[in-house]
Amino acid sequence: MGTPYATISYFVVLGIFLIPIVIASLLGKKLPVYNAFVTLLFLFFTFSRNEQQGISFIIFIFWQLALVRVYFTYRQKKNQGGVFVSALLISIMPLILVKVLPIFSNHFSILGFLGISYLTFKAAQMIMEIRDGLIKSYDTWDYVQFLLFFPTLTSGPIDRFRRFKKNLNAPIVPKEYLYLLNRGIFLIFQGLLYKFIIAYLINDKVIYYLKMGIEQHIYFGWSLLGYMYAYSMYLFFDFAGYSAFAVGVSYIMGIQTPMNFNKPFASRNIKEFWNRWHMSLSFWFRDYIYMRLVFWLTKKKVFKNKYVISYIGYFVNFLIMGVWHGLHWYYIAYGLYQAILFISFDKFERWNKKRKWYPNNKVTAIIGVILTFHFICFGFLVFSGIFDTIHW
Structure with a gap:
């Protein structure tokens, strides 16, 4: 059946296989063996038309399982960070190779597979949270279920392991x-x-x-x-x-995966927009890139001005987000454009707090929604790559 959710036939087949899960859940029971069977079946459907992608997917999963197990074991014996950076780089290396190597040869494109980005985000967050001591116990089967959860495999939303595990292990209340x-x-x-x-x-x-x-x-x-x-x-x-x-x-299936969109075009400013648009991705970048970079720059006292540190964080955060979409100029430009919007609004917001030039009321809220909508649409115009197709 190929790409998930792409055809009506996919939903018909999916609906049939979900019936036993629905009946069991309404009776307050779980079917772990059957769930594993359905997961493997739909993973087979996803990669059956591209054997190479399927092989790359299997290698990737075993790569991440081995890495997390080794790193978790290491952290139990060593309290210091030690090999954290190395472990993190090893975790994201497959995604880096998939993004970079095709520039040199199209043959390297076979290394990728549907969902490699979102699986990498899941794996990288495991390394970071183990390092932070947030994950104190580790069960390989829980991690396997987290990685292979097929409803969100190819394009998210990006869940968090601790939330998923809590939900997975909780008893079902009909x-x-x-x-x-x-x-x-x-x-x-x-x-x-x-x-x-x-x-x-x-x-x-x-x-x-x-x-x-x-x-x-x-x-x-x-x-x-x-x-x-x-x-x-x-x-x-x-x-x-x-x-x-x-x-x-x-x-x-009984898993409360976080929502990804919350009326984004009703946002009154760019900050609010990124709290409403593709939320699981924007929150992931905020927590695991922006916040960590700002913390590191502050700790190392690289800059004295906290706003300079914050703005550098925004630029790096959105630049990486743009590069993640692809190494085309319009994705990079889109990321930098979002960073400029973010920083410009922050500077205006701080300036306005002192001068009270732009009051907070219903009229200005409507104006904010209209202005934000147009700025966002222009960003999407750049993101679309249409300028790359125009013969000027």
Whole structure:
């Protein structure tokens, strides 16, 4: 069946295999062996059309399992950080190779597989939380289930191991599960509306013709402006639809995977936007890159000014986020653009606190939503790579 959630047939087959899990959960029981079978079956469906990806996936999983086991054992014997940086680099090395090596030869693209980015984020957070002492006990089977949880495997949302483990090992309460079941079914239907109807219509009926106008320089300016808004809407409904599928199926399986979107285009400023858009990714970058970098720079007293440290953190955070999407110039430019927006708003916010020039009321809230929406849409225009296809 290929890519998860891409066809109606995938949902039909998935629904059939979820029925025993639903019945058992409503009775307050768990089916660990059956869950493992369903996971392996849908992993097979995901990689069955690309044997090379399947092999890369298996090697990656064993690589991460061995690394985390060795590092956890080491940390139990040694209290110091020691090999932390080395362990972290080894953990993310497969993703780095997948992103960098294709620049030199297309043959290296076979190293990647669907979901390598999100699995790497899961593995890297394990290394960091073991180092911080947040993970005090480690069970390989729990970690395997965390890595291989198929509803979120290919594109997130990115869960946290400690939250997942707590949810996984908690007893099932039928009344609570009934709520999850209802919510999960709702999210799946919401995803169908978002991805298969709204996103499809925007892409097929709007974006296609706007791109044609841009390429042929027909009403070029208006076509580009229309494309900016249409692509932004398409990106939201397509990805939010996929995320709704992943969270909905997770709920049906009894796992409360965190939501990924919360009305992002209602944000009043750029900071609020990143607390609403692709939340699991933005929070992951905030916690594991920005906060750690700021802490390290502060501890080492590299700069005296705390705002300089914070701004460097923003630049590094969003630059890495841009590079993570790809090494094309427009992804890097998108990341730097977001950092500039973040820093500009922070400076304005601090300036306004002293001068009270921009009051906080309903009118300014509406103005903030409108301005933020346009800034965000321009960023998505850059992100789309459309400028790389225009023959100037």
